[in-house]
Amino acid sequence: MMSDAPAMRPAPRTPALAGRVKAALVLFVLFALMPPLASALNDPFYVLIGTRILAYAIAAMALDLILGFGALVSFGHAAYLGFGAYAVAILSSYGIDDLFLQIAAGIVMSAGFALITGAISLRTQGVYFIMITLAFGQMAFFFFISLSAYGGDDGYSLSQRSGVLGTDLLGSDYGLYYTTLALLIAVFVLCNRIVNSRFGRVFTGIRENRTRMEAVGYAPFRFQLTAFVISACLTSVAGVLLANQAQFVSPAFMSWHRSGELIVMVVLGGVGTLTGGIVGAVVALLLEEWLGMLTHHWPLLFGTFLVLMVLFSPRGITGLIERLGIGRGRR
Amino acid sequence: MMNLFVLQLLNGVQLGVLLFLIAAGLTLVFGIMDVINLAHGVLYMVGAYLIATFAALTGSFWWGLLLMLPAAVVVGLLIEVVIIRRLYARSHLDQVLATFGLVMIASELVEIVWGTSPLSVPMPEMLSGSVPLMGPLRYPVYRIAVILAGLAVAAGLYVVVNHTRIGMLLRAGATNRMMVSALGVDINKLFAIVFTLGAVLACLAGALVAPILSVDTGMGESVLILAFVVVVIGGIGSIKGAFLGALLVAVVDTLGGVFGPFLLRSLLDPAAAGQMGRVLAPMLVYILMAVILFARPAGLFGRRA
Numbered sequence: 001m002m003s004d005a006p007a008m009r010p011a012p013r014t015p016a017l018a019g020r021v022k023a024a025l026v027l028f029v030l031f032a033l034m035p036p037l038a039s040a041l042n043d044p045f046y047v048l049i050g051t052r053i054l055a056y057a058i059a060a061m062a063l064d065l066i067l068g069f070g071a072l073v074s075f076g077h078a079a080y081l082g083f084g085a086y087a088v089a090i091l092s093s094y095g096i097d098d099l100f101l102q103i104a105a106g107i108v109m110s111a112g113f114a115l116i117t118g119a120i121s122l123r124t125q126g127v128y129f130i131m132i133t134l135a136f137g138q139m140a141f142f143f144f145i146s147l148s149a150y151g152g153d154d155g156y157s158l159s160q161r162s163g164v165l166g167t168d169l170l171g172s173d174y175g176l177y178y179t180t181l182a183l184l185i186a187v188f189v190l191c192n193r194i195v196n197s198r199f200g201r202v203f204t205g206i207r208e209n210r211t212r213m214e215a216v217g218y219a220p221f222r223f224q225l226t227a228f229v230i231s232a233c234l235t236s237v238a239g240v241l242l243a244n245q246a247q248f249v250s251p252a253f254m255s256w257h258r259s260g261e262l263i264v265m266v267v268l269g270g271v272g273t274l275t276g277g278i279v280g281a282v283v284a285l286l287l288e289e290w291l292g293m294l295t296h297h298w299p300l301l302f303g304t305f306l307v308l309m310v311l312f313s314p315r316g317i318t319g320l321i322e323r324l325g326i327g328r329g330r331r
Numbered sequence: 332m333m334n335l336f337v338l339q340l341l342n343g344v345q346l347g348v349l350l351f352l353i354a355a356g357l358t359l360v361f362g363i364m365d366v367i368n369l370a371h372g373v374l375y376m377v378g379a380y381l382i383a384t385f386a387a388l389t390g391s392f393w394w395g396l397l398l399m400l401p402a403a404v405v406v407g408l409l410i411e412v413v414i415i416r417r418l419y420a421r422s423h424l425d426q427v428l429a430t431f432g433l434v435m436i437a438s439e440l441v442e443i444v445w446g447t448s449p450l451s452v453p454m455p456e457m458l459s460g461s462v463p464l465m466g467p468l469r470y471p472v473y474r475i476a477v478i479l480a481g482l483a484v485a486a487g488l489y490v491v492v493n494h495t496r497i498g499m500l501l502r503a504g505a506t507n508r509m510m511v512s513a514l515g516v517d518i519n520k521l522f523a524i525v526f527t528l529g530a531v532l533a534c535l536a537g538a539l540v541a542p543i544l545s546v547d548t549g550m551g552e553s554v555l556i557l558a559f560v561v562v563v564i565g566g567i568g569s570i571k572g573a574f575l576g577a578l579l580v581a582v583v584d585t586l587g588g589v590f591g592p593f594l595l596r597s598l599l600d601p602a603a604a605g606q607m608g609r610v611l612a613p614m615l616v617y618i619l620m621a622v623i624l625f626a627r628p629a630g631l632f633g634r635r636a
Contacts, residue, residue: 067424073423073424073427075427117621120621120624120625123624123625123628124624124628124629126423127361127365127367127423127567128563128567128628128629130367130423130427131367131559131560131562131563132563132620132624134556134559135556135559135560135563135617135620136617136621138556138617139614139617139618142613142614142617143610143613143614145613146609146610146612146613147610148606148609256552256556260369260427260431263424263427263428263431264428264431267424267428271424297439297442297443299435299436299438299439300435300436300439300440300443302432302435303431303432303433303434303435303436303439304432304436305432306428306429306431306432306435307414307429307432307433307436309428310418310421310425310428310429310432311414311417311429
């Protein structure tokens with residue numbers, strides 16, 4: 001059963017690839033089983049939390065595409081969550097409430113912004129890149145804060161969820177959950193194909209040895225910019241779903257803390273694994289929920305957890321997770 | 332109009348001087364230690380809270396300021412020894428995560444210790460009031476004092492960096508860390524000094540601004556990102572770049588917010604100009620950064636990125 005999925009890929013299979021797909025399949029099956037379980041426990045609230053986790057999993061996976069496979073630490077990815085979310089708000093205020101049109105609008109906005117800011121940010125590397133993406137993310141944040149037509153700082157409530165091809169599929173929490181899961185699977189399949197494609201191999205090659213890839217005749221900038229734009233577009237899909245989940249849109253979606261949380265998710269789950277983004281989103285958000293129940297000051301505990309993980313796991317958080325055997329299927 | 336311009340220009344310079352105090356430490360830490368420190372804005376906030384506490388305890392702004400400085404040294408050293416020191420050899424990603432965690436910890440600790448309601452620091456008696464500037468225009472003495480204090484620190488930093496042995500090591504470290512270490516300089520000590528110096532400068536900025544702003548837990552955030560923009564514009568590791576970058580960013584930010592709508596009004600109808608001005612003004616600094624980076628990817632005074 002495992003071997004069917006990679007059969008459509010032209011690239012040769014390696015054990016790590018099969019492992020990644022296997023891990024993803026297990027996760028997807030577990031996700032699919034969650035709602036019936038939640039309704040059996042008579043706690044449908046879990047379905048909404050689950051939707052939020054799946055949406056963040058999409059964003060984290062999209063970020064992993066450039067962070068893990070290209071070592072591009074973008075600290076402004078929350079902006080694209082915001083573009084997706086505001087695509088829902090803006091289009092629905094004009095009476096366009098089809099999910100796919102809203103996703104398309106989010107993608108167009110994100111692609112435009114990512115193309116311009118990515119082209120500038122990618123002229124630099126390392127610390128510069130981190131700070132510049134952070135600054136551009138903040139620029140988008142301030143743009144939506146001052147956009148008074150859509151509530152500015154206070155945000156904008158959505159009267160109803162998006163429609164899907166004229167049906168009210170997302171009207172029920174279960175419909176939204178399974179739609180989000182379907183999109184998560186679609187994004188995984190797409191990312192997996194990208195990573196295994198010739199494009200993905202060149203992109204990863206640039207991470208490993210930029211000079212050599214240049215010498216072989218590839219222009220790193222073009223590959224990195226393309227990957228950056230793809231990652232931004234996929235992240236905006238998560239934003240569309242989050243807006244539907246909360247039925248509310250505000251600049252808080254785009255704060256730099258949110259960008260930081262996305263990075264935390266990717267690293268928690270394992271950098272450069274795709275499924276790591278999913279695991280990371282589950283772990284980080286459940287940890288947040290759990291610590292939030294323990295104390296009002298949960299960021300203190302979460303922050304301590306982060307610092308300790310980085311300091312005392314010799315190879316960073318990824319190393320610890322690997323040692324525990326969770327982040328399987330690394331490249 | 333002219334009066335307003337002068338007033339806002341002075342406000343811009345005052346903000347710029349504070350930004351410089353924050354960005355100077357940040358740019359040194361980046362340039363010399365190659366560490367990205369997201370918690371630098373936290374230090375600015377801690378400085379403000381420290382002076383609020385000490386000023387309330389002693390009943391005097393000056394004693395507060397005096398007591399704040401050694402406390403800032405302790406805070407800076409503590410963070411360096413406990414966390415930052417272990418991050419030098421790590422990837423930027425690890426540094427981002429650890430200092431992001433530090434931001435969470437520090438913000439919550441401040442909230443636990445000082446509560447969520449904003450504090451205020453009384454303005455020192457001898458610096459309250461305002462002085463006539465030109466014509467009917469008056470300007471608060473305290474803000475002038477902040478500008479002068481900031482310029483004095485900048486001058487002091489210039490002397491230290493360019494005319495002392497430790498400054499020579501700093502410059503050498505920013506140029507080639509490995510070489511300095513290979514020449515037998517205790518790089519750990521140098522790093523600790525650099526980080527603590529940066530921490531004290533950030534705390535000082537927070538302390539100076541405390542009497543004019545309300546002291547609250549969110550104050551570090553906006554300043555951190557602006558300081559990043561300053562460092563990026565000025566070029567990593569360059570004090571001169573940080574100084575000019577800080578003034579440029581602050582003046583553009585301050586004047587843009589006030590005069591942007593005026594300028595737009597000559598191009599558009601008033602309603603549209605007002606709306607667009609409000610949207611564009613907060614983005615102006617980032618557009619400035621984008622333009623400068625487009626021309627010079629390493630910043631104004633940076634070596635290659």
